[in-house]
Amino acid sequence: EVQLVESGGGLEQPGGSLRLSCAASGFTFNIYAINWVRHAPGRGLEWVSGISSSGATKYYADSVKGRFTISRDNSRDTVYLQLNSLRAEDTAVYFCARDPGALPVAHFDYWGQGTLVTVSS
Amino acid sequence: EIVLTQSPGTLSLSPGERATLSCRASQSVSYNYLAWYQHKLGQAPRVLIYRASDRATGIPDRFSGSGSGTDFTLTISRLEPEDFAVYYCQQYGELPRTFGQGTKVEI
Numbered sequence: 001e002v003q004l005v006e007s008g009g010g011l012e013q014p015g016g017s018l019r020l021s022c023a024a025s026g027f028t029f030n031i032y033a034i035n036w037v038r039h040a041p042g043r044g045l046e047w048v049s050g051i052s053s054s055g056a057t058k059y060y061a062d063s064v065k066g067r068f069t070i071s072r073d074n075s076r077d078t079v080y081l082q083l084n085s086l087r088a089e090d091t092a093v094y095f096c097a098r099d100p101g102a103l104p105v106a107h108f109d110y111w112g113q114g115t116l117v118t119v120s121s
Numbered sequence: 122e123i124v125l126t127q128s129p130g131t132l133s134l135s136p137g138e139r140a141t142l143s144c145r146a147s148q149s150v151s152y153n154y155l156a157w158y159q160h161k162l163g164q165a166p167r168v169l170i171y172r173a174s175d176r177a178t179g180i181p182d183r184f185s186g187s188g189s190g191t192d193f194t195l196t197i198s199r200l201e202p203e204d205f206a207v208y209y210c211q212q213y214g215e216l217p218r219t220f221g222q223g224t225k226v227e228i
Contacts, residue, residue, distance in 0.1 A: 039160075043222075044209060044220055045211075045223075046220065047220070105216065106154070106171075106213050107154075107211060
């Protein structure tokens with residue numbers, strides 16, 4: 001069974017940092033791209049970042065470019081999202097979502113349950 | 122980027138009724154690379170339809186997708202109690218991938 005489990009969310013002050021993790025199981029991790037998608041209160045889903053199966057290709061939404069960094073460790077079947085210079089508008093549930101292929105360019109075929117990030121002083 | 126506009130914002134229906142949800146793109150979606158997702162609060166979203174009309178694994182046949190170019194539709198032929206949720210369309214014909222704002226299907 002495909003599983004994606006997010007962790008690392010919490011309460012952080014504006015300007016602060018957090019690192020989210022997405023631990024995968026139930027599939028061959030190193031042949032699939034992985035993404036982060038967020039859901040802010042009262043808003044729709046927003047794709048945040050994606051990383052290819054090898055880690056060589058990374059994409060970011062304009063809203064987080066220069067502040068967030070995606071990475072992966074294929075030996076640990078885990079993807080990370082480093083969140084720096086946090087803003088109130090980054091408050092959201094962050095989901096980890098899998099692409100059906102090696103590049104982060106398609107739809108999302110499996111999702112995790114999400115981890116809540118709250119940015120507030 | 123491609124902007125997706127979903128309508129209506131909220132659809133109030135009863136179990137057994139038919140639901141028709143619309144998703145309109147600001148420009149043509151390449152290869153009809155359009156997906157639909159169901160999302161219930163507190164749960165993981167799940168893909169229902171990809172490439173406009175292909176049903177994802179395990180999705181009941183009461184869910185169907187249609188459309189091409191800029192206009193796409195998700196139809197739920199007979200609503201079951203578990204179908205009341207928020208539905209999002211998403212395009213992946215062009216980067217960045219974008220979502221619509223969602224349609225809430227409520228009782």
